Amino acid sequence: MPELPEVETTKNGLAKLLTNKIITNVEILNSNLRWVVDQSIKQKINNQTIRSFSRRGKYILFNLEKGYLMIHLGMSGKINVVDINEPLKKHDHFLLFFENIVMRFNDSRRFGSIFYLDSLSHVLIDHLGVEPLEDSFHKNYLFENSRNKTQNVKAFIMDSKIVVGVGNIYACESLFKTGINPKTKACKISKQKYVYLTKNIKKVLTKAIKAGGTTLQDFAKVDGKPGYFSQELSVYGRENENCFNCNGKIKRIIQNQRSTFYCPKCQK
Numbered sequence: 001m002p003e004l005p006e007v008e009t010t011k012n013g014l015a016k017l018l019t020n021k022i023i024t025n026v027e028i029l030n031s032n033l034r035w036v037v038d039q040s041i042k043q044k045i046n047n048q049t050i051r052s053f054s055r056r057g058k059y060i061l062f063n064l065e066k067g068y069l070m071i072h073l074g075m076s077g078k079i080n081v082v083d084i085n086e087p088l089k090k091h092d093h094f095l096l097f098f099e100n101i102v103m104r105f106n107d108s109r110r111f112g113s114i115f116y117l118d119s120l121s122h123v124l125i126d127h128l129g130v131e132p133l134e135d136s137f138h139k140n141y142l143f144e145n146s147r148n149k150t151q152n153v154k155a156f157i158m159d160s161k162i163v164v165g166v167g168n169i170y171a172c173e174s175l176f177k178t179g180i181n182p183k184t185k186a187c188k189i190s191k192q193k194y195v196y197l198t199k200n201i202k203k204v205l206t207k208a209i210k211a212g213g214t215t216l217q218d219f220a221k222v223d224g225k226p227g228y229f230s231q232e233l234s235v236y237g238r239e240n241e242n243c244f245n246c247n248g249k250i251k252r253i254i255q256n257q258r259s260t261f262y263c264p265k266c267q268k
Contacts, residue, residue, distance in 0.1 A: 002073040004132070004165025005208035007058045010079055012209075014060070015053040017081045018103065022049050025097035033093065034074060034113045041116045045069055045096075056120075057128045057164035067118050070125075074111030080104050129162045132201055137163060143194040149186035155256050156186035157201070166201055169236045170208065172261045174201045176235045181267045182260045183253075207232065235261040 026046050031037040048064045062069035084102045094105035130136040157166050175182050177200040239252040248265040
């Protein structure tokens with residue numbers, strides 16, 4: 001599933017190519033995504049200029065002259081901007097046309113979503129937590145919000161009502177760099193450890209964005225190229241491989257129905 005760095009990478013790519021472009025046509029080839037795409041979107045956004053792009057959690061926001069187009073990539077979604085004459089691909093569901101180019105939303109598993117918003121308010125974003133790369137995610141934030149949390153610390157930092165966008169890959173990597181066992185209860189982590197964890201979450205996400213995100217299976221950038229952060233992973237996807245720090249074996253366990261990778265020696 002695309003996480004914050006992949007969504008940020010996609011948003012940045014779209015901003016470079018489509019800012020101040022006029023939408024000349026809209027086609028909905030398949031409206032059966034996670035939620036049915038409202039056909040009225042075509043009339044609402046056609047002939048509008050895209051003023052800018054922003055992101056809230058894992059949602060990409062097209063800031064239009066009037067209202068907003070909000071896209072979530074789901075589990076396998078990706079957005080490409082290609083020449084207007086390039087043939088369609090299987091699973092191309094939503095198209096935005098411009099003068100000489102077309103933006104295509106492709107989603108093989110159809111867990112993505114597309115909405116038009118009159119204002120920046122929607123049930124899917126109204127209750128999201130703080131952004132991890134903004135000042136609101138300060139050094140004491142995690143400690144202050146964890147005191148009554150008995151869930152494991154990995155689930156805690158992945159809770160979008162606490163902080164957005166720290167998905168499975170980056171949670172594993174951040175906990176490893178901080179030396180925190182992912183099975184530890186959130187309320188049992190010290191204030192100093194949370195200070196270090198906050199710094200590492202920011203560092204890991206920033207580095208991943210610079211690398212263009214992580215391509216494991218489906219994700220590709222707007223230009224179709226993969227993200228290269230997979231080459232920087234310390235624990236994720238490295239079950240039974242040697243730890244780069246202690247030469248011990250990386251272990252994989254299941255937490256909250258997801259794979260967790262960690263080093264038992266470094267993360268006691």
